Amino acid sequence: MMKSLWIALPMVLLCACTPTTPLLGNPQLPYPPAATPQVGDILHLRTGHYVNATEMAAAATDSRIVYVAETHDNPASHRVQFDLLRTLAQRYPGRTAIAMEMFTPAQQASLDAWVAQELDEKSFLKTWYSSWKMDIAYYREILDYCRAAGIPVLGINAEKSLIQAVARKDFAELSTEEQARLPATLDMDDPYHQALTAAIFGGHAQGTRLAGFQRVQTLWDETMAENIVRFLASPQGDDFHLLVLAGGNHVRNGFGIPRRVFRQLPLSYTLIGNEELDVSEAKKREAYMDVTLPQFPMPAFDYLVFTRYEELEKPEEVKLGIMFKEEEGRVVVTNILPNGVAALAGVLKGDILRSLDGEAIVESFDLIYALQQKKIGDKGQLTVERNGETLVLDLTYAPAPPVEGGTHKP
Numbered sequence: 001m002m003k004s005l006w007i008a009l010p011m012v013l014l015c016a017c018t019p020t021t022p023l024l025g026n027p028q029l030p031y032p033p034a035a036t037p038q039v040g041d042i043l044h045l046r047t048g049h050y051v052n053a054t055e056m057a058a059a060a061t062d063s064r065i066v067y068v069a070e071t072h073d074n075p076a077s078h079r080v081q082f083d084l085l086r087t088l089a090q091r092y093p094g095r096t097a098i099a100m101e102m103f104t105p106a107q108q109a110s111l112d113a114w115v116a117q118e119l120d121e122k123s124f125l126k127t128w129y130s131s132w133k134m135d136i137a138y139y140r141e142i143l144d145y146c147r148a149a150g151i152p153v154l155g156i157n158a159e160k161s162l163i164q165a166v167a168r169k170d171f172a173e174l175s176t177e178e179q180a181r182l183p184a185t186l187d188m189d190d191p192y193h194q195a196l197t198a199a200i201f202g203g204h205a206q207g208t209r210l211a212g213f214q215r216v217q218t219l220w221d222e223t224m225a226e227n228i229v230r231f232l233a234s235p236q237g238d239d240f241h242l243l244v245l246a247g248g249n250h251v252r253n254g255f256g257i258p259r260r261v262f263r264q265l266p267l268s269y270t271l272i273g274n275e276e277l278d279v280s281e282a283k284k285r286e287a288y289m290d291v292t293l294p295q296f297p298m299p300a301f302d303y304l305v306f307t308r309y310e311e312l313e314k315p316e317e318v319k320l321g322i323m324f325k326e327e328e329g330r331v332v333v334t335n336i337l338p339n340g341v342a343a344l345a346g347v348l349k350g351d352i353l354r355s356l357d358g359e360a361i362v363e364s365f366d367l368i369y370a371l372q373q374k375k376i377g378d379k380g381q382l383t384v385e386r387n388g389e390t391l392v393l394d395l396t397y398a399p400a401p402p403v404e405g406g407t408h409k410p
Contacts, residue, residue, distance in 0.1 A: 027297040037306045039277050045299035056272070056303050057087040064232070065269040067244045067258055069251035069301065072134050073287065076307035077274045082142050084272070085243050089149055092241045096151055099228055101246040102132040102139070103155030111153045115146055122369050129365070131157070137314050142245075156227035156244075158219050166219050167212045183222040185263075188214070192255045193221070195294045200249060202291065221250055225260035233265055248273065252300050273301035278308040318374040318397045320382075322347065324364065331361050333384075345382060345393040352385040 026032070031048025042056050043049075051059075060066050066084055071077040088096040103111060110127040113119035119127075128136050136143070146153050165178050171186060188194070197217045201210050228244065231237040250256040251271055258269055279288075287309075321340020322333050331353045336343050353361045356370040357380040374380065380395045 028295065028299055030299075037275075037277065037304075039306055039308050041306045043304045043306070045301060045304055051303070053083060056305075057084055060084065060270040060272060060303065061088050061091055061241065062268070063241075063270040064267040065228070065242045065244060065258075065261065067246070067251045067269060067271050069248035069271070069273045070245060071274055071276065071309070072247060073138065073312070074274070074276065074307065075138060075310045075312055076276075078138055078142065080272065080274060080305050080307075081243070081245055082145065085142060085145060085151070088241050088243055089145075089151060095240050096243070097154060097231070097237065097240050098142070098146060098151060098243045098245060099154040099156045099224070099231070101157050101224065101250065102128070102134070103153070104131055104157050104159050105155050105227060106159060107131065107155045111155055114143075115150060115153055117147060125369060125372075126365050131155075131160070135312060135314075137312055152240075154227065154231055154242075156224040158223040163216055163219065166215045170211075171215065182219070183226040185226075185260075186218055186222050187260065187263075188218055190255055190259075192253060192294075192296055193218070195296075196249065196253070196255075199291055199293050200289070202289075217249075221256045222260055224250065225257050225264065228257070228261050229264045232267065253296050253298055270303070271301040272303045272305065274305050274307055276309040277306050280309065283309050283311075316376055316399060318371050318376060318378070320347070320367075320371065320395075324353065324367070326364055329362065331364055331367060341395055341397060342382070345395050346391075347382065347384060347393060348386065350386070353382065354385055354390070355383040357381055 029045060029048070031046075033043055033048045033050065035050075037043055037050075042051050042053060044051055044056075061084070066088070068081045068084060070081060085096070085098060107127050107130075110119060110124065114124045114127075125136060143153070145151070159181070162178060162181050165174055171179070171182065174182070194214060197214045198210065200217075201213045224244075224246065228242065232240065232242060244251075244257065246257060251258065252273060254271055258271060261267075262269070319340070320342040321337035322342045323335040324331050324333050326332075333342075333347060333349055333351045333353065336347060336349055353367060355361055356367060359366065359370045361367050361370070374397050376397055376399055378397045380397065382393045382395055384391050384393060
């Protein structure tokens, strides 16, 4: 009897005093760095030590999975991803793949054909813009490298139709067909994930709207995790190292995608994040949300790369200065910008666009892609149908005139 009391007593005392023990240090940054970070610095958050890019890449690529939390519209963020991709490919030739939030499994055949150099540029761009509206120029270097090196590109995100259904209805209210497309596990009980999504939502709406937002966030993370596991657990991916490219909130603190992958397939992983120290006032107004994130009891990442919020450098886009719609298999002009390229060439509202410089226009993307091949100063011809008559109009691709309070259309 006495022996059992001596064993139990320390446990009781330990449990009793734990709640009143003050927290030592900052769980998110246990060792504050000796110097204030500057653009270009890389901080190992768990130790407070700065490392260079080569040191980070060498350590990070020891892991089977490297998650890189990106800022979608910051080229500096994508250069970090590209450098890690090259390190992985050089270290594990023939055994490196990337998994991208930007694609879905339904697009995998197109992705495989792109990597195998069996899919043309126009078809690939159509695949890209069907699921991701961000300019492909942000990802071009990464995707071209995968194509040249034969590195598999995996689509891991959920399908739009399922996302829309989950946003409206609770999981139990989905149709049988919709439920069959859900991931096998949907963990809605992670308190950190719920706190993060509530903070991002903004706390300004209640009830089903917030609940729907949290369901969608969980669907995204669980779907991407399940597709990552499916690849790495397959004979094809059994010995592969994987670079995962996803937005910051899917990776930060590890309870989005990474923890859900580890639950199913406990492999080593590294989290790499990006923080912009130099941000223009215009970019703050354009891209920043007024969100205060909760204080979580763990570092946000293993490594944090400090960058400048950069603008994407690209040639000025050619625009016709029209609005249009797809109607019964035709592309029809619905409005025209005064003094734009189309207006100066004589295009009228109601014209049916048939071809641009010999390239047939059957759907909107045909026009968009054809314009992407042009540059300011080029000349061309637009074929339109008007009242049953075919007209060929001469174009000069000039800078678009300013539009007050609006944006230019193709």
